[in-house]
Amino acid sequence: MKIFMSVDMEGIAGISHKEHTARDGKEHERARELMTDEASAAVEGALDAGAEEVVVGDSHGTMRNIIPERLHKDAVLITGSPKHLSMMEGVDENCAGVFLVGYHARMGVHGVLSHTYDSRVVYNLKLNGEFVGEAGINAMVAGHFNVPILMVTGDKAAVEDNKKILGDFEGVAVKEALTRYAVKGVHPEKACEMIREGAKRAIDRKNEFKPFLVEKPIRIEVGFIQSGMADMAEIVPGSKRIDDRTISYAGEDGIEVFKAFRALITLGETVL
Ligand SMILES: [Zn+2]
Structure with a gap:
């Protein structure tokens, strides 16, 4: 095991x-x-x-x-x-x-040092419509x-x-x-x-305990701290601007979506 x-x-x-x-x-x-x-x-x-x-x-x-x-x-x-x-x-x-x-x-929850991957960049994150x-x-x-x-x-x-x-x-x-x-x-x-x-x-x-299986297509929404980060994240092919500071990305494959999430926030970090 x-x-x-x-x-x-x-x-x-x-x-x-x-x-x-x-x-x-x-x-x-x-x-x-x-x-x-x-x-x-x-x-x-x-x-x-x-x-x-x-x-x-x-x-x-x-x-x-x-x-x-x-x-x-x-x-x-x-x-x-x-x-x-x-x-x-x-x-x-x-x-x-x-x-x-x-x-x-996660970022926004009343917990110690709460954040989601990068507290300077990610305001919130949704996975198929739910905050995670x-x-x-x-x-x-x-x-x-x-x-x-x-x-x-x-x-x-x-x-x-x-x-x-x-x-x-x-x-x-x-x-x-x-x-x-x-x-x-x-x-x-x-x-x-x-x-x-x-x-x-x-x-x-x-x-x-069951694996956490997410319905496909898997859709994430990344809400950024400020709009300039979304301006950069929008460079990711296949991403969509939803509002001033939110970018969405959808895919069939969990690893692809996870990599897209990382690419979005890494681009957001370039305008810190
Ligand atoms: Zn952490």
Whole structure:
């Protein structure tokens, strides 16, 4: 049994601010340790529950945050960027399930450091008419390979909001947002225990969880922070301008639509 896990940073216990999450943040080195330890806890739980192969994808910012020598030694690590499937590089049809570890709520939701891929660029994102965040669009990629999301860990808002979007999974909330930059949560060691146990339960219950299958044609709408970003994104062949700052793209293939999403926001970033 093979498990892929995509590990982000904003939903890790004890993290509340860009001083943790930004590459040049004063507390970034400590945050990398916390992130690596939660990833290791999820790996341990997966192995305990019978996984034979666990692939860990570093999914935050530079995607060079997880400390290789500190990570559980039986995991395989995907580090660095760019990667064609970005946060989901490593998932394929051979996976029995996906864990989303350290995830945060989508842009606009009252959760810690909430955003969708790029907080400077993406105001909102719709998938077939429904608002989704990173977990939603990433679950579509897993669904393309017919692979279900088994577990989501992160702040309470990320877990609860994504249950509404994706349906049931094993949810582990290690903290709760008091504001976008303040959290109340458990000790990092406790968080690791909760994640290890959650990972085991997630695999034990894996037949209860269904792949997130999106009806075709798959249509995304990307709402940008400002209209100049939409001006650039409109360069993507096949995209359509819906209003001053919203671009839509539709396709039959989940990977094509995901790549279009990434191209739209990457073009948006050019006018920051
Ligand atoms: Zn993220």
